[in-house]
Amino acid sequence: MRASLRDVEYQVTTVIHTENLTRRFGSFVAVDHLNFELQAGEVLGYLGPNGSGKTTTIRMLLGLLHPSEGRAQVLGYDVVAQSEEVRARSGYMSQKFSLYHELTVHENLAFYAGVYGVRNPNRVKEVLESLGLAPVQGQAVQNLSTGWRQRLALATAIVHQPGLLFLDEPTSGVDPVARRAFWDLIYELSAQGITVMVTTHYMDEAEYCSQVGIMRQGRLLALEEPGRLKQSLPGQVWEVYAEPLLPALEALEKLTGVQRVALAGDFLRVITTPGLELDFLHQHLAASGMQVTALQPGAATLEDVFMTISGG
Amino acid sequence: MSEILIRANGLHKTFGSTHAVAGVSLQVAAGELYGLVGPDGAGKTTLLRLLCGVLHPEQGEVWLGQLDMAHQPEQARQQIGYLAQRFSLYEELTVLENLRFFAEVRGISAQHWGPRSQEVLEFVGLAEFSDRRAGQLSGGMKQKLGLALALINRPRILLLDEPTTGVDPLTRQEFWRLIIRLLQEEAPAVLLSTPYMDEAARCTRLGFLQAGKLVCEGTARQLRARLTNRVMELAGQPYSLLASLAKADPGVEGVQRFGNRFHLRVQEGQLQAVLQRLAGSIRAAGGQLDSLQPIEPQLEDVFIQLSEGSAL
Numbered sequence: 001m002r003a004s005l006r007d008v009e010y011q012v013t014t015v016i017h018t019e020n021l022t023r024r025f026g027s028f029v030a031v032d033h034l035n036f037e038l039q040a041g042e043v044l045g046y047l048g049p050n051g052s053g054k055t056t057t058i059r060m061l062l063g064l065l066h067p068s069e070g071r072a073q074v075l076g077y078d079v080v081a082q083s084e085e086v087r088a089r090s091g092y093m094s095q096k097f098s099l100y101h102e103l104t105v106h107e108n109l110a111f112y113a114g115v116y117g118v119r120n121p122n123r124v125k126e127v128l129e130s131l132g133l134a135p136v137q138g139q140a141v142q143n144l145s146t147g148w149r150q151r152l153a154l155a156t157a158i159v160h161q162p163g164l165l166f167l168d169e170p171t172s173g174v175d176p177v178a179r180r181a182f183w184d185l186i187y188e189l190s191a192q193g194i195t196v197m198v199t200t201h202y203m204d205e206a207e208y209c210s211q212v213g214i215m216r217q218g219r220l221l222a223l224e225e226p227g228r229l230k231q232s233l234p235g236q237v238w239e240v241y242a243e244p245l246l247p248a249l250e251a252l253e254k255l256t257g258v259q260r261v262a263l264a265g266d267f268l269r270v271i272t273t274p275g276l277e278l279d280f281l282h283q284h285l286a287a288s289g290m291q292v293t294a295l296q297p298g299a300a301t302l303e304d305v306f307m308t309i310s311g312g
Numbered sequence: 313m314s315e316i317l318i319r320a321n322g323l324h325k326t327f328g329s330t331h332a333v334a335g336v337s338l339q340v341a342a343g344e345l346y347g348l349v350g351p352d353g354a355g356k357t358t359l360l361r362l363l364c365g366v367l368h369p370e371q372g373e374v375w376l377g378q379l380d381m382a383h384q385p386e387q388a389r390q391q392i393g394y395l396a397q398r399f400s401l402y403e404e405l406t407v408l409e410n411l412r413f414f415a416e417v418r419g420i421s422a423q424h425w426g427p428r429s430q431e432v433l434e435f436v437g438l439a440e441f442s443d444r445r446a447g448q449l450s451g452g453m454k455q456k457l458g459l460a461l462a463l464i465n466r467p468r469i470l471l472l473d474e475p476t477t478g479v480d481p482l483t484r485q486e487f488w489r490l491i492i493r494l495l496q497e498e499a500p501a502v503l504l505s506t507p508y509m510d511e512a513a514r515c516t517r518l519g520f521l522q523a524g525k526l527v528c529e530g531t532a533r534q535l536r537a538r539l540t541n542r543v544m545e546l547a548g549q550p551y552s553l554l555a556s557l558a559k560a561d562p563g564v565e566g567v568q569r570f571g572n573r574f575h576l577r578v579q580e581g582q583l584q585a586v587l588q589r590l591a592g593s594i595r596a597a598g599g600q601l602d603s604l605q606p607i608e609p610q611l612e613d614v615f616i617q618l619s620e621g622s623a624l
Binding site: 048049050145146147169172173174175176177178180201203207227245246249262264265266288301303307310311 | 397492570
């Protein structure tokens with residue numbers, strides 16, 4: 001009795017389930033034995049260097065690309081045998097928004113509603129209003145800024161009320177204010193019960209996710225809550241304000257106990273083995289001829305974690 | 313005083329009814345790194361194209377070093393290296409062949425391009441990949457090849473249009489190390505646009521472009537000083553309660569999420585009042601207040617304020 005209850009619960013709450021999901025292109029392994037689960041209601045930030053397999057993963061989960069090995073279930077459906085069921089219940093916003101530039105905002109959305117077989121005649125209006133697109137609904141896409149196009153691309157991905165939404169670098173090339181507005185929309189969708197999987201190169205966006213996955217060379221190296229990922233960073237973070245910047249960086253990189261040095265704004269973030277003293281760093285920089293204006297311990301960020309994990 | 317290498321005086325450019333660049337004047341000296349920031353559609357790309365002579369202004373002039381773009385466009389342009397936002401490589405040609413093609417287009421003689429190619433490939437770290445087809449390069453390597461192409465003619469002036477958009481954090485780090493090294497070794501005048509505030513903070517000077525106008529110019533420190541004593545950080549639970557209470561406070565102008573915290577922008581002179589009032593209202597509503605304190609404004613706070621048009 002218990003076991004069967006758990007089975008029911010499992011089907012309801014697990015939105016993505018992969019087992020050794022693998023994709024090869026010739027001798028190149030784009031996605032290498034991926035095993036993970038995503039529960040309903042989560043916002044998964046999927047990170048990784050260019051070419052690490054993020055888009056290939058999404059395309060397999062949508063049934064657009066067949067796995068070379070392994071399997072995956074999305075919303076309880078097998079991505080190969082039941083790909084139409086998967087796509088009917090999932091939304092996808094690709095890196096290159098597929099919009100008809102000579103059509104208006106309303107026409108584009110109505111077109112996608114037709115493709116998805118949306119029956120509710122009010123749905124197009126509803127989506128236009130909920131995403132704030134109503135004021136531009138009569139304008140041709142070619143006359144719209146990137147920010148509006150991005151919003152329309154999101155609208156076309158949710159017009160059929162999907163339970164799961166894939167967003168592939170939705171905020172690339174968008175200004176900081178528009179990025180924030182877009183994330184407000186993601187939260188609203190998430191609050192309505194939509195599960196979201198989103199790729200990004202912006203580490204501040206990853207902080208807003210409930211789960212963060214990090215890929216490198218086709219392998220999923222971590223999948224955790226952002227807070228736990230930051231706690232798991234093995235080392236101490238320092239913020240170093242020193243001039244000139246690049247020689248200071250190079251001097252620190254050579255130092256024993258220093259694991260990683262990165263440019264961060266107009267200062268450096270340094271990760272060292274735990275227990276290293278502040279004075280030790282200070283003296284080394286001064287001895288190398290650097291002008292140190294400030295040196296203080298810092299809190300780990302997701303960027304630190306990303307650099308440590310994906311930098312290998 | 314370093315030589316002024318880029319000088320724009322009162323530039324105007326319209327497309328139909330859009331005044332894309334509406335009276336921009338700026339100067340960039342040798343060794344300077346000038347960052348152009350601003351909302352999407354503010355005119356950043358158009359301004360860069362005017363500076364490198366791809367577009368002609370209806371009014372105003374561009375001087376590069378001692379040369380006037382309107383009268384000596386060929387000689388003026390020979391001093392420029394330009395990396396467009398979506399630059400194209402010949403994917404079926406090798407790294408070296410791409411460089412040769414570019415060198416020929418730029419009129420570099422056969423005896424000079426060979427040694428120079430080697431030099432720039434070593435500089436960007438692609439020397440060992442010179443025989444690889446461009447189509448076989450990773451995203452990060454393509455970015456470096458783009459920079460190598462822009463450097464082939466030993467430019468004194470480097471114009472980069474969002475060189476790191478869509479690029480992962482590791483590649484961004486490597487790219488920036490190259491830019492800083494170039495500045496240290498050859499002191500060109502560099503002007504770049506970027507949507508990343510951490511990159512902007514690294515520039516020697518910043519210009520904020522809005523609706524075709526340069527509304528604010530200065531160092532990152534000067535720009536941040538615009539909001540001194542006007543930004544507070546709020547941490548606690550639950551997020552939605554904190555956000556709505558902060559937004560409802562009469563002294564608060566703006567509420568933005570930064571990771572797991574909020575930044576509140578308060579009206580001039582309202583810091584203490586908001587501090588007391590908001591702490592009380594959060595407790596009264598049963599919220600958990602972890603911290604509420606004034607902080608140093610970040611560049612992103614300033615960007616958001618300027619984008620809202622509440623600039624002084």
